[in-house]
Amino acid sequence: MTLSAKLLEELRERSARIATAGGEDKAKARHELGQLTARERLNGLFQEGTFQEIGMHIRANPQGGVTKDFPADGVVAGTGYVDGRPVASFSQDFMVAAGTLGKMHAAKIVRAMQLAGRAGMPVVAFNDSGGARIQEAVDALSGYGEVFFQNVLLSGVVPQIAVVCGPCAGGAAYSPALMDFVVMTRNNARMFITGPEVIKAVTGRTVTMDEVGGAAMHAAVSGNVHFLAEDDAHAVSLVRRLLSYLPSNNAEDPPHRPSLDIDETPDLAIHDLIPDDPTLPMDVRPVIARLVDDGELLEVHADFAGNLIVGFARIGGFVVGLIANQSLVKAGALDIDAADKGARFIRFCNAFNIPLVTLVDVPGFLPGVEQERGGIIRHGAKMLFAYASATVPKVTVILRKAYGGSYLAMCSQEMGADFVYAWPTAEIAVMGAEGAVNVLYSKELKAAEDRRAKAAELAAAYRAEFATPYLSAGHGYITDVIDPAATRWTVVLSLRKAATKRETRPPKKHGNIPL
Structure with a gap:
């Protein structure tokens, strides 16, 4: 008995429809901004032909108030190889329901992270989301809690790298904050707990998005961001370079490549x-x-x-x-x-x-x-x-x-x-020598005609004797x-x-x- 051609065709059609979620127009608009689609980010990270998706056919929970079909529920998750080593990753899809997080969306993320913990592989997260899915109410909050719990559970077990390449607002910002490293794209990403409108409503102060959620601010002022990327492609390149220095998990040594000989030529x-x-x-x-x-x-x-x-x-x-x-x-x-x-x-x-x-x-x-x-x-x-x-x-x-x-x-x-x-x-x-001079040699310093010259002389003496x-x-x-x-x-x-x-x-x- 052979497999029905009709069933195979249905599988291909379903998979293609999910894989092209958002449509060509939305993808083109992202490319013009220097952004990649959710799947393109994963394709750039993994070696060709090694990505295996988790939960491609998962749909949003209709009991949570969602009636519209959200392909892959707005997040692509799975595993693949980076330079010959397995890595787990998920990539939120802003072209589908603005990448908002609901219960099943979170479940896919958690599943990928659990697999990473069991198999001892790093986690790479591409954050590009409008936040909690309002119509799922407390179910969305529950989903965030489950993701945060996994972040903490994996901390110190496998490396966790977050790439903020779009909006990452409110509670969504805490998952990157719980990870080991945060990469953020310079022009298209923003990360904040309360945005300019809320700040103005509560405090009366007018601020710009760049001041509270921009990548440059987080890289230089708040310290929330470890690497500043020019665009999505650069961010993926930084992630691959970072992974080249890290072990897959805490039970392994880093990827050392000790040289056979030690060159003792004086530099x-x-x-x-x-x-x-x-x-x-x-x-x-x-x-x-x-x-x-x-x-x-x-x-x-x-x-x-x-x-x-x-x-x-x-x-x-x-x-x-x-x-x-x-x-x-x-x-x-x-x-x-x-x-x-x-x-x-x-x-x-x-x-x-x-x-x-x-x-x-x-x-x-x-x-x-x-x-x-x-x-x-x-x-x-x-x-x-x-x-x-x-x-x-x-x-x-x-x-x-x-x-x-x-x-x-x-x-x-x-x-x-x-x-x-x-x-x-x-x-x-x-x-330091200058401070010590004032403590140890105050009398000599006061008696000197040229205090500056004497201070320099005494500082040199202090260095020679005590330092x-x-x-x-x-x-x-x-x-x-x-x-x-x-x-x-x-x-x-x-x-x-x-x-x-x-x-x-x-x-x-x-x-x-x-x-």
């Missing part, structure tokens, strides 16, 4: 990057470029808290999470935003077995009434907590300044670093003082030796990070 050009005057700022980016493989750093939160740089790279083939003070911005001091940025990145790396490499050039925590009233103590403690609780390999290189509590907050030996190296230019002390790296090395706090030209191969060798690191902690449900 003498690095000497030219270091200012002769220790009070002058030093751009850490050229240093990073000489340290990492092929000079490639995938920077995270590039537009937010520029005084601290974080991102993914490979060093000697090993995937690392890199954290570095940037003294060109706020002298590299740690402030509230930098502490939040650093702590969250460190905790992600630790959850997914990614070694940490820290480059230190920090004068302290940023002083100021606003910082104190904003809770710099609580926020700074997040950095301490994150580093101390991390059990992955940790390599620290002190380039120049490392003063006071910020010396500890940037992963000193006491905070669990496996290797701590210092350049001869390193200054490790309770406080030299050899003092710290002599007390066993530094693994070694190294030639800056040897930094790369020293770090590579340390990563290779720490690759088999295993560290257990006292049993507990979880620590209580100072949120």
